[in-house]
Amino acid sequence: MSTTLLIIIGIAAVAVMYFIGIYNGLVRARNEAKNGWSQIDVQLKRRHDLIPNLVETVKGYAGHEKETLEAVINARNGAVSANGPAEAGAAEGILGAALGKLFALSEAYPDLKANQNFMSLQEELSSTENKIGFARQAYNDAATRYNNKREVFPANLISGGFEEAELFEIEEAAQREVPDVKF
Amino acid sequence: MWEQIRSNRRRSAFIVTAMGVLLVAMGMAIPGAFGAGMDGMLMGGGLSLGLWLILWMVTVNQGDDIMLRIAGARQIEKSDHPILFNIVEEMTIAAQLPNMPRVFIVDDPSPNAFAAGRDPTKATVAVTTGLLRILDRDELQGVIAHEIGHIKNQDVKLITTAGVMVGAIVILAELGLRAMWYSGGGMRRSRTSSDRDGGQAVIMIVAILLMVLAPILAQLIYFALSRKREYLADASGAMYTRYPEGLASALEKLSGTTQPLTDESRVTTPMYIVRPLKAGQSIKATSAFSTHPPIADRVRILRSMDGGAGLAAYDAAYQQVRGRRVVGLHALEESQPVALRGAADSAGMRSAVERHREASDAFLTASGYGVRACTECSAKVKVPPSLADRVTQCPRCNGALGPPD
Numbered sequence: 221m222s223t224t225l226l227i228i229i230g231i232a233a234v235a236v237m238y239f240i241g242i243y244n245g246l247v248r249a250r251n252e253a254k255n256g257w258s259q260i261d262v263q264l265k266r267r268h269d270l271i272p273n274l275v276e277t278v279k280g281y282a283g284h285e286k287e288t289l290e291a292v293i294n295a296r297n298g299a300v301s302a303n304g305p306a307e308a309g310a311a312e313g314i315l316g317a318a319l320g321k322l323f324a325l326s327e328a329y330p331d332l333k334a335n336q337n338f339m340s341l342q343e344e345l346s347s348t349e350n351k352i353g354f355a356r357q358a359y360n361d362a363a364t365r366y367n368n369k370r371e372v373f374p375a376n377l378i379s380g381g382f383e384e385a386e387l388f389e390i391e392e393a394a395q396r397e398v399p400d401v402k403f
Numbered sequence: 404m405w406e407q408i409r410s411n412r413r414r415s416a417f418i419v420t421a422m423g424v425l426l427v428a429m430g431m432a433i434p435g436a437f438g439a440g441m442d443g444m445l446m447g448g449g450l451s452l453g454l455w456l457i458l459w460m461v462t463v464n465q466g467d468d469i470m471l472r473i474a475g476a477r478q479i480e481k482s483d484h485p486i487l488f489n490i491v492e493e494m495t496i497a498a499q500l501p502n503m504p505r506v507f508i509v510d511d512p513s514p515n516a517f518a519a520g521r522d523p524t525k526a527t528v529a530v531t532t533g534l535l536r537i538l539d540r541d542e543l544q545g546v547i548a549h550e551i552g553h554i555k556n557q558d559v560k561l562i563t564t565a566g567v568m569v570g571a572i573v574i575l576a577e578l579g580l581r582a583m584w585y586s587g588g589g590m591r592r593s594r595t596s597s598d599r600d601g602g603q604a605v606i607m608i609v610a611i612l613l614m615v616l617a618p619i620l621a622q623l624i625y626f627a628l629s630r631k632r633e634y635l636a637d638a639s640g641a642m643y644t645r646y647p648e649g650l651a652s653a654l655e656k657l658s659g660t661t662q663p664l665t666d667e668s669r670v671t672t673p674m675y676i677v678r679p680l681k682a683g684q685s686i687k688a689t690s691a692f693s694t695h696p697p698i699a700d701r702v703r704i705l706r707s708m709d710g711g712a713g714l715a716a717y718d719a720a721y722q723q724v725r726g727r728r729v730v731g732l733h734a735l736e737e738s739q740p741v742a743l744r745g746a747a748d749s750a751g752m753r754s755a756v757e758r759h760r761e762a763s764d765a766f767l768t769a770s771g772y773g774v775r776a777c778t779e780c781s782a783k784v785k786v787p788p789s790l791a792d793r794v795t796q797c798p799r800c801n802g803a804l805g806p807p808d
């Protein structure tokens with residue numbers, strides 16, 4: 221009687237330990253994904269902070285290009301208020317396209333292009349974009365690892381409290397929207 | 404690069420041990436050659452052992468600083484050269500290093516770059532002003548990615564260890580050889596006057612052999628370390644930038660240079676991305692003892708990567724060009740395919756003159772020069788720290804200079 225009880229207690233203890241292990245693994249994976257996201261978030265904030273400066277600088281040389289400037293400002297505001305990786309990805313795509321138009325437009329203003337402030341802002345923005353791109357890979361890898369971990373059996377029995385991580389994909393609006401070139 | 408990291412750890416340990424044995428052997432052989440008895444030889448051995456311990460500790464704690472000192476490098480801030488700094492930051496993120504390496508500039512017209520450090524948490528990348536002058540952003544990114552690859556694969560610790568150890572041995576052996584040269588007469592006398600000459604002669608021969616061989620041996624160990632590592636750092640570089648063409652075109656530009664590096668010490672040679680030139684040498688001449696693989700091959704491999712930018716793509720391209728594999732199996736298994744990307748926007752391109760000025764300014768401000776604008780004309784005067792109080796007038800219009808930037 222008491223041996224059966226001991227065996228049952230033993231098995232229960234092993235099972236509990238096993239699930240504790242799985243739980244801790246899930247927490248670790250979730251933290252890795254969170255950490256990856258915070259890396260991207262830092263860069264996104266930096267990008268958003270740079271844009272008002274850029275708009276001010278461009279206004280001084282090409283103030284009448286209101287439409288493009290407003291598109292950039294609106295896209296930036298949309299990106300600032302975006303929540304979570306999926307939403308941010310879509311908003312950043314729109315922002316990227318608007319910025320691309322702004323830089324294409326700057327080609328027509330040699331004075332603006334030669335402006336020291338404009339040049340350094342351009343370098344900062346393109347570098348920030350690169351950093352977002354490089355951090356995205358790491359985040360998506362970590363998020364996928366985490367998602368796989370929480371879905372496989374038997375982890376799925378206890379992963380109810382673990383929300384699925386969204387992937388961060390920037391929609392490259394510029395690629396679909398090929399600009400008209402007229403000669 | 405799991406295999407590479409493990410092999411680097413093993414080799415570092417091996418070098419430290421081998422150098423210790425070599426040092427002790429030399430320490431015992433040199434007094435032996437001068438006719439000192441067993442006591443003298445033991446003392447020499449003990450001294451060498453002490454020296455080796457000191458060397459080891461210095462290497463572990465300050466190896467990178469020593470190498471940077473030898474190369475004449477200065478640390479820069481972001482404001483000194485934003486583009487270089489940004490690129491290092493980008494590659495730190497791409498390689499997922501725990502923290503950003505320190506950035507140094509070497510004032511040298513010869514284009515080159517190197518990495519140093521103890522481990523990925525405490526590392527350094529350094530580039531010459533010549534490199535900043537001739538490369539565009541994508542190419543510079545390729546070079547930095549290659550150096551970050553060395554840091555990530557933990558090559559830097561091995562190179563730094565080997566550098567400090569080999570440097571010490573070369574110096575000691577030269578000292579011993581010279582001491583022997585000048586006291587040659589004394590040895591001949593001792594040979595005729597005693598009956599120990601048999602043993603004495605043997606010790607003497609061993610001593611001479613050791614002293615002649617030590618630097619060669621050290622150099623050989625050194626050379627054996629470098630070549631595969633360069634390919635693997637290229638593979639990492641391509642993976643981090645996702646743009647192998649950047650590094651390929653940078654290497655091509657570097658191979659076109661005829662500018663010798665001012666820092667010619669043998670100790671720092673294996674650190675650089677391409678072999679530093681000695682005056683009157685062409686970079687294309689490589690020998691079996693060369694520390695670096697031929698650049699033409701490295702470029703060809705990078706340009707043959709068509710399936711992607713990951714390690715597997717590099718391995719396939721390497722096999723195509725050189726007929727063998729280079730990336731370890733474990734590393735290949737763990738690696739994921741990485742998509743290639745296009746060249747950076749040409750909008751941010753700077754002219755050669757701008758690059759030239761940026762490179763020199765970065766080194767000067769890092770060296771403590773004050774940049775002072777003239778209040779009358781548009782001139783900007785860079786004043787060395789030692790003359791900060793004495794230069795007050797603009798050399799162009801004699802107007803007063805403003806305060807340093």
